[in-house]
Amino acid sequence: MSLQHCAFLLLFSMVFYSCSNSDSGNGETSSNKFTGADGEVKLMTVDPGHFHASLVQKYGYDQVDSVAYVYAPDGSDGLQRHLNRIEQYNNRTEGPTNWVEEVYTGADFFDKMIREQPGNVVVLSGNNAKKTQYIKQSVDAGLNVLADKPMVIKPEKFPMLKEALSTAHENDILLYDIMTERFEITTLLQRALSQDTDVFGSIVEGTPENPAITKESVHHFFKYVSGNPLTRPGWFFDVDQQGEAIVDVSTHLADLILWETFPGKGIDTTEVEVVQADRWATEMTPSEFKKVTQIEAYPEYLQEDVSQDSILNVFANGSFVFTVNGIHGKVSVEWNYQAPEGAGDTHYSIMRGTKANLVIRQGEEQGYVPTLYVEPVDGNGGNDYEASLKSAVDEIAQEYPGVSMESSPNGWKIIIPDEHRVGHEAHFAQVTEQYLQYLKDGEIPEWERKNILTKYYLTTQAYQASR
Template sequence: MILPLVFYSCSGTETGDSTTADNEFTGAPGEVKLMTVDPGHFHASLVQKYSYDQVDSVAYVYAPEGSDGLERHLARIEQYNNREENPTNWVEEVYTGPDFFEKMIEERPGNVVVLAGNNAKKTSYIKQSVDAGLNVLSDKPMVIKPERFPMLREALEQAHENGILLYDIMTERFEITTILQRELSRYPDVFGELEKGTPEDPAITKESVHHFFKYVSGQPLIRPGWFFDVDQQGEAIVDVSTHLVDMILWETFPGQGIDTTDVNVVQADRWATQMTPDQFTKVTQMEPYPEYLEEDLDENNNLNVFANGSFVFTVNGVHGKVSVEWDYQAPEGAGDTHYSIMRGTKANLVIRQGEEQNYTPTLYVEPVNGSGGEQFEQALNSAIEEIAGEYSGVSLTPSDNGWQVVIPDEHRIGHEAHFAQVTEQYLDYLVEGEIPEWERKNMLTKYFITTQAYEKSR
């Protein structure tokens, strides 16, 4: 089966209806129509890895002419259409030209704009889409420079006032160990109360290690050259850290909206990952370096990418720490890894994903301050039994410092599948007609934190 495509030239395209998009959604089949803008990041295709009854099978793509990102996007969609198990049936209608964004706004054949590409342009794309009355489902980050934060704030406020749904893709909330860490923190007889922590010993820590060279949907991931330009992709502090800040807000104060006045960045740092010319060519299929990366080269022609960062912030007095590192390639059998700890007065809830865990995220409950007696064990067993009512098969096994939470494979669906879960959540919000207040407040505060950390790191 060949992916059905319709290409429009720069001229001769019929002008579509320019009236405001109809935002009355009922959940009816095919009522949501996607318009993907300049899909330079593979996350754009992961939104379409699966089909949704509510989403029309015809998806519209607007991109620059000759875009490598567009070619790779269409190839992945074709792969999803052609797979043996659970194939999709997307039909991609493509417009290419220098005026691709303006043409999307003019034609507006759909009602949801999907953004996952060059982050330097994303905040402007978001604001212009909202101005045009279009809903937006955006990959993170929505903003990478502090001077653009007011534009994002205005877009979020305007979207809410006009009944437009602007939402970012926070996949890590759907990772099962994170879900269970959050759930167990809500049992006072197990977790106690969340510590306040200090800058040196935060109450909650989220650390992640990522890799430039990796596989997506079974194929080596080819990254665009601009991915390594922090002025276009963004530094770690404003990019991947978005997920970690989101999880800290989501776990420590579940269901509560956090205002920008409730947070403060205490300290921040940044450092570079070095890539050789051969490594750069392997991951981008580009040679030599593009001109915009020349200022980041050292005397040996190696590329220094400021893809690493960490910072400590407080939220309602609770200290949280975020740390992101990028290596070139993971060890054999490993992939991106995550570490997290939530410190309670009775127990710490710890996620580890190292060699000892076979690089699989694993959750531990580790009592503190002598609280691990028989009464504690009974409370923990009772909590796990209750949680297993929703997440079947979840159980406990003893570990060196307490207990390991045993999680059946059926709950470990993988990072790529989390994009479908976020999309389904967004579709639900479309039917409800609004994004919950706590979601909207935390979206703004999350980017306030990352852009403030960006400034503090300097």
């Protein structure tokens, strides 16, 4: 055989191998095959109008390439603030990151991202008006999606989200939302203690007036993020673009109720029902609006919510009660303009059991630090009960060293060392690491997938009921 013939056969075999292993025509993209190797995940951030987009990148990850791609419209009001935060993370003294942001701006920013696909994970955190559409188009294009909540803000878009979740599952695409509150230490311990029948007993069914599990949170429009005053875009105060609280922050609380009450179990939409819902407005003056947005006057899209005395009414508050297999849960979200001195966003939660209530308080008495209490009911609380609680706390301390208990007026307070209180911003890294593990595993657990759909079913049903 001649050398020319050998060379031809070698070239032919290389071309054949390349074609037979290409992604074209087989409906499966190599971008969805992850091994956990360094740099194999490449981020594409779409129109980062919310500061949560930058918090995904507050820390670096071995599995994530340092080059991140950003696609945004011309004149994006959040783009420069996003880039400034990334630069701040890169230049900090302690634990600097090394992100390189490749930015494209233009009216066709989303279509261009879909066409080019320089990355394999789409990060969505911004204006929510088109978020469900962006999710669906990204999934249809074979791209994994890590989305800030909410994934949907209007009931008419819920079928689109449902279809996107189904398509993602069928095609081994990972569609996931950022549920940071699961990583708050008091919530983790509340969940753990609720699984100990000697301490908690079993959860009661409750009623609409006195639910079995309640989650309430208070937020503030003006706040500090990464040490700097937060500037919010004007559209944040338009419920048609940001979404009302009942479909926005409520997503976290509905998620926690499913996650804590039925750990590791997927809840179907047929197993839940919204019982009642309500909404109300927060009033904001022109000077307050200017301070938090750096915008001189209310934009046109907000005019319908402005009263004759120039007060902006933001329907940022909402609550609803729902049942999960007969157990009543309540979600409530309130937005104020600014927290009192020394305070911040606060959380209250109670899980009511047959032996004890597990209560998280974060008020002035607690120094605005989330604090977990175990408060026995119906004659519990004697020496035997205290021994059972101590045994449960000692077991928890094996995973969270230093966790202990001390007496409180109505029972016991769980003592949590500061090392376990990593803070809200760090929770984004924890969620991202969970998502990276799911990418490596090649799937999102079934219970996670079912509960993603069900919690948005709840929030959109509550949206309708509130009217």
